[in-house]
Amino acid sequence: MTEAAILPAERRRAIRTEVRLPVSLARPGLAAAGEAENVSMSGILVRLSLDLPVWARFTVTLPGAGARDVRIVRRDGDRYGCLFQTPLEPEEMDAVLESEEARAGFDRLQAEADAPPAPEPKRRLRLWRR
Numbered sequence: 001m002t003e004a005a006i007l008p009a010e011r012r013r014a015i016r017t018e019v020r021l022p023v024s025l026a027r028p029g030l031a032a033a034g035e036a037e038n039v040s041m042s043g044i045l046v047r048l049s050l051d052l053p054v055w056a057r058f059t060v061t062l063p064g065a066g067a068r069d070v071r072i073v074r075r076d077g078d079r080y081g082c083l084f085q086t087p088l089e090p091e092e093m094d095a096v097l098e099s100e101e102a103r104a105g106f107d108r109l110q111a112e113a114d115a116p117p118a119p120e121p122k123r124r125l126r127l128w129r130r
Contacts, residue, residue, distance in 0.1 A: 016040045017097060020105030025058040025070075036062075037079065039096060041088045044070065046080050058082070064099035065092040 016038040023036045023046055034048040044060060052072060060070045060082060070082035088096070096102060 016045075018109065019097070019102055020108050021063055021096075021099070021101045023063075024061045026061070027056070027058050039093075041084075041090070041093050043073070043081060043083045046082055047078055048080060049078060052080060057085075062096050063101040064095035064097075 017040065018038050019036055021036045021039075023034055023044070025032045025034060025046065025048065032048055032050050034046045037045045037047055039045075039062075044062075046060070052075070054072050054075050056072050058070050058072070059067050061067050065088060068088070069085040071085065072080050073083045074081040
């Protein structure tokens with residue numbers, strides 16, 4: 001078996017940028033606030049505390065770029081992969097990543113990366129006597 005047959009194919013065409021930025025999703029009768037975990041010119045990964053169906057359509061509001069129609073294409077727990085109906089233009093992507101909200105999110109990501117790891121709990125060895 002060749003190596004290509006073992007590794008899963010990467011279907012995404014756009015480079016994703018890890019972010020932490022507030023977004024809102026809306027459609028008639030529903031509005032929800034969430035947090036984007038990554039964004040690309042073709043889509044966005046959003047964490048929400050709602051139970052939403054895959055293939056549902058929404059309007060997502062992005063800091064710096066405004067409203068954009070999306071369709072949920074996958075779900076993993078409380079994370080929803082959303083595909084933009086019209087991809088972001090390079091200037092719009094730059095505006096999102098340069099927004100005040102994105103900068104604050106990048107600072108949070110950096111602080112999390114710089115934080116020392118939590119110490120592992122000490123394990124006690126129990127000796128049994130008969």
